[in-house]
Structure formats: structure tokens, C-alpha cells
Amino acid sequence: MKQPSAISLLFAAAAIGLAAVSAAVLYCFDPASCAFYPVCLFHQMTGLQCPGCGSLRALHQLTHGHVAAAWHFNPLLVSLLPVGFWLALREIARLAAGWRWPGIVTRPLFGWLLLAATVVFAVARNLPLHSPP
Amino acid sequence: MYKIIGADQKEYGPVTADQLRQWIAEGRVNSQTKVQAAGAVEWKSVADLPEFAAALPRLAPPLPGHAPAVVPAAKRTSPMALWALITGIISLFCCLSFLAPLPIVLGAVALSQLKHHPEQNGAGLAIAGIILGCLALLVGITGAIIFITTPQLLQNLQNAMPQ
Numbered sequence: 001m002k003q004p005s006a007i008s009l010l011f012a013a014a015a016i017g018l019a020a021v022s023a024a025v026l027y028c029f030d031p032a033s034c035a036f037y038p039v040c041l042f043h044q045m046t047g048l049q050c051p052g053c054g055s056l057r058a059l060h061q062l063t064h065g066h067v068a069a070a071w072h073f074n075p076l077l078v079s080l081l082p083v084g085f086w087l088a089l090r091e092i093a094r095l096a097a098g099w100r101w102p103g104i105v106t107r108p109l110f111g112w113l114l115l116a117a118t119v120v121f122a123v124a125r126n127l128p129l130h131s132p133p
Numbered sequence: 134m135y136k137i138i139g140a141d142q143k144e145y146g147p148v149t150a151d152q153l154r155q156w157i158a159e160g161r162v163n164s165q166t167k168v169q170a171a172g173a174v175e176w177k178s179v180a181d182l183p184e185f186a187a188a189l190p191r192l193a194p195p196l197p198g199h200a201p202a203v204v205p206a207a208k209r210t211s212p213m214a215l216w217a218l219i220t221g222i223i224s225l226f227c228c229l230s231f232l233a234p235l236p237i238v239l240g241a242v243a244l245s246q247l248k249h250h251p252e253q254n255g256a257g258l259a260i261a262g263i264i265l266g267c268l269a270l271l272v273g274i275t276g277a278i279i280f281i282t283t284p285q286l287l288q289n290l291q292n293a294m295p296q
Contacts, residue, residue: 041276042227052228111219
């Protein structure tokens with residue numbers, strides 16, 4: 001096992017710090033009522049929802065433990081978040097401790113599935129089947 | 134099953150005896166190539182294994198230092214390069230432009246890994262990922278600037294919010 005370098009440790013620490021700060025900001029300020037969050041250009045120009053629209057509001061709800069409300073704002077993000085957590089944890093473990101955990105979801109097949117899911121979700125959420133969030 | 138050490142000093146395999154015979158026929162493996170049978174501890178020359186005697190060409194052993202390069206069977210696409218492209222496409226959606234650093238980093242890492250893995254390809258995918266990531270970054274920054282400098286948009290957004 002290779003000894004982790006100082007730069008790797010710094011990267012891992014910076015990633016954790018950034019995630020913690022983002023979570024704190026999202027916990028304290030609701031994107032639905034606070035103005036300083038960035039806006040979606042696509043939504044502004046077309047009025048349609050892009051597959052990422054509602055992510056910040058969903059994350060805000062999640063930091064308060066409201067999973068159902070988060071799901072309502074962006075189901076794609078909520079369902080992918082555990083996978084993202086796992087990959088981030090794996091990467092941090094590799095950077096900080098040199099551990100190599102299996103990367104099952106890093107196979108190319110899952111990349112194509114993710115792309116397909118994003119496109120399908122982008123279309124589906126703009127169909128007039130239910131009221132938009 | 135057998136493992137071999139190529140001219141690039143890397144291990145290839147395990148492969149079947151038939152596959153190894155085919156490599157011999159294609160000139161990728163010669164009588165001096167080091168080979169390890171499954172279960173065996175030591176590495177031997179192909180010439181020392183009787184099961185490949187028939188497959189080896191009846192030629193004098195090549196001079197040392199002139200061993201033909203072992204070329205791996207098929208080039209694989211680097212998964213990281215592919216992920217750079219896919220995350221690049223996904224980060225183009227405005228709301229997901231916060232993902233833009235991902236394809237840039239993945240693409241850069243994939244490019245540097247490809248230098249050490251000539252048996253993989255995908256440099257084009259990695260570069261495409263980096264370019265898409267930069268575009269997404271631009272979209273994100275433009276969105277932020279337009280938003281900050283246009284009070285009307287802010288008003289629209291607040292009106293559009295669900296109650």
C-alpha cells in the first residue's frame with residue numbers, strides 16, 4: 001500500500017470541508033426564498049425544467065430530514081445521492097488512506113445508464129402529467 | 134491458463150493455451166517470452182514448456198535485446214475517459230453545471246493515465262469531456278452573472294416559487 005501524499009490528504013480535507021460548508025449553507029438558507037442562489041438559465045429561457053432543476057431545494061429539504069419533500073423537488077438527485085456519497089467516500093478513502101475499494105458503479109455500463117436516466121427524466125418531468133414543482 | 138510478461142515488462146493474462154498459441158502464431162509471443170502456468174510458482178520461457186513446442190516457429194532464438202514487442206490483443210477504452218465524456222454531457226444541463234469540475238478532473242486524470250497505459254485508448258473522449266466541462270463551467274458562470282445583474286429575473290424567480 002502506498003503512503004498517501006500531503007497533497008492527497010489536503011484534497012480529501014478540502015473536499016470534506018467544502019461539502020460541510022455547502023450543507024451548512026443549504027441547511028440555514030432555503031433556496032426557495034433566498035435570492036443569492038444561482039438560477040437555471042435553461043429554465044429562465046424556456047420555462048421548462050432541466051434535469052437538475054430543484055436540486056438545491058431538494059438538498060435543503062434533505063438537510064432537514066424531509067425526504068419526501070426532497071423527492072418532490074428532484075427525484076433523480078435524491079436517488080443518485082447515496083451512490084454519489086459512496087463514490088465520494090471511496091475516493092476520499094483512496095486519497096487519505098490509500099485504500100482501494102471496489103468500484104462497481106464505475107463501470108462504463110452505469111455511465112450510459114446514468115446518461116439515459118438523465119435524458120428520460122428530463123423529458124418525463126416536462127410532460128403535463130402532473131403539476132410542476 | 135497462463136500469464137505472460139510482455140516486452141514492456143507488464144503481465145498479461147491469464148489466457149488459455151489456445152489464446153497463447155494464437156499469440157505465438159501472430160508473433161506477439163516468442164520462445165523467450167516468460168510464461169507462468171496457473172498454479173506454478175516460477176516463470177519459464179515459452180520454449181521450456183512442451184505444450185507450446187509445436188506452436189513455436191522453427192527458427193533460431195532471436196538475439197537478446199531484439200525480442201519482438203508483445204502487443205496486447207485488443208485496445209480497451211479507458212473507463213475514466215468515458216466517464217469524463219458522460220459527466221461532461223450531464224453537466225451541460227444548467228442546474229447541473231456545478232458538476233463541471235468533475236469531467237475536467239476526470240478527463241485530465243484519464244489523459245495522464247493513458248500515457249502509461251498504451252493498451253488503452255480514449256484520449257478523444259477525455260478531451261471531449263474536458264471541453265464539455267469547460268463549456269458547462271462557462272454556462273454556470275454566465276448564469277450567475279446574468280442573475281446577479283438582472284433584478285427582474287430575481288423577481289420572476291420569486292414569483293414562480295411554489296408556495
